[in-house]
Structure formats: C-alpha cells, structure tokens
Amino acid sequence: MSAFVYALLTACLWGMVPVIEKIGLGKVPAGVGLFYRGFGVIIGMLCLGFWFTVSETGLKIDLKSASLLMLGGILASFIGQFFFYRALKLGDASLVVPVGATYPLVSFVLAVLVLHEKITPGRIFGILMIIAGIVLIKGK
Structure with a gap:
C-alpha cells in the first residue's frame, strides 16, 4: 500500500x-x-x-x-x-476534535525552528487555513 x-x-x-x-x-x-x-x-x-x-x-x-x-x-x-x-x-466533539487536530500548526513551527525545514508559500497558506479554521469553528 x-x-x-x-x-x-x-x-x-x-x-x-x-x-x-x-x-x-x-x-x-x-x-x-x-x-x-x-x-x-x-x-x-x-x-x-x-x-x-x-x-x-x-x-x-x-x-x-x-x-x-x-x-x-x-x-x-x-x-x-x-x-x-x-x-x-x-x-x-464537533468543536474539540477539529481544534485538537490543528497540531500540524505546532509541528510546522517546531519543524522550521528545530529541524530548519523550509517555509514555502504553500505551507504558509496551509497554516493560514488552519488558523482561519480555528477562528471559524470557535465562532463566538
């Protein structure tokens, strides 16, 4: 597979x-x-x-x-x-699971800082989408 x-x-x-x-x-x-x-x-x-x-x-x-x-x-x-x-x-669960699933944001920041991975426009866009998702899902 x-x-x-x-x-x-x-x-x-x-x-x-x-x-x-x-x-x-x-x-x-x-x-x-x-x-x-x-x-x-x-x-x-x-x-x-x-x-x-x-x-x-x-x-x-x-x-x-x-x-x-x-x-x-x-x-x-x-x-x-x-x-x-x-x-x-x-x-x-409909709030907790998506917010908990935003851990790639933390992984991205740590990967850049610790592993010196590259920042690309696509990755930045993805991170912005995660942040937007948190804002939208949290609502009030």
Missing part, C-alpha cells in the same frame, strides 16, 4: 475514534477513560505491535532514539490524550 492509502486509513480510524471515546467518557472521568484506552493500547501491542516490530527490525535501537520515542509516547499518548479526553468530556 502507498503512503497516501495508509494516511487515508489513519484519517478514517482517527475520525471514528473520538466519537466512540466521547460516548465512552459519558459516565466516567477523563483519567479513568485514559486508563482503559491505555489498556487497549497494551492489548493491541501484545497482539500485533510486537509482531510488526520484531518482523521489521528486531528490538535493536539506540538510547537517543528510544528516549525520544518514549518521550513522544508520554507527551502525546498520555498527557495529550488526557487533555483531549478532558476537552471531549467538557465540550462538543
């Missing part, structure tokens, strides 16, 4: 999951929801993740790469997900 097809599959799954999670958070605190989501990730890793990891490269990894990937897991899959669940619990 191509990168584009994988990206479309990702969008479909990531588009469905917040609705499922909003329903799941109906009667439980965000922290409890995060615990059970994490449990689901563990089950997924045990069933599929280990197989994919070992079959591709084994478990060989340098300390810097392992540390950065674990930091990413803590920031995105734990802290970020907790904030997302709090937002879902308190607000409408």
Whole structure:
C-alpha cells in the first residue's frame, strides 16, 4: 500500500475514534477513560505491535532514539490524550476534535525552528487555513 492509502486509513480510524471515546467518557472521568484506552493500547501491542516490530527490525535501537520515542509516547499518548479526553468530556466533539487536530500548526513551527525545514508559500497558506479554521469553528 502507498503512503497516501495508509494516511487515508489513519484519517478514517482517527475520525471514528473520538466519537466512540466521547460516548465512552459519558459516565466516567477523563483519567479513568485514559486508563482503559491505555489498556487497549497494551492489548493491541501484545497482539500485533510486537509482531510488526520484531518482523521489521528486531528490538535493536539506540538510547537517543528510544528516549525520544518514549518521550513522544508520554507527551502525546498520555498527557495529550488526557487533555483531549478532558476537552471531549467538557465540550462538543464537533468543536474539540477539529481544534485538537490543528497540531500540524505546532509541528510546522517546531519543524522550521528545530529541524530548519523550509517555509514555502504553500505551507504558509496551509497554516493560514488552519488558523482561519480555528477562528471559524470557535465562532463566538
């Protein structure tokens, strides 16, 4: 499969999951929801993740790469997900999900500052569209 097809599959799954999670958070605190989501990730890793990891490269990894990937897991899959669940619990999914999905704006700024990636007119236009989207969706 191509990168584009994988990206479309990702969008479909990531588009469905917040609705499922909003329903799941109906009667439980965000922290409890995060615990059970994490449990689901563990089950997924045990069933599929280990197989994919070992079959591709084994478990060989340098300390810097392992540390950065674990930091990413803590920031995105734990802290970020907790904030997302709090937002879902308190607000409408139709507002929370699009605003939460503006993370490419942060990635763009950091990629330019840290990775020295190029700023192009198309990328600037995309960033302006993200900002406009936030303004439009927030409304009042």
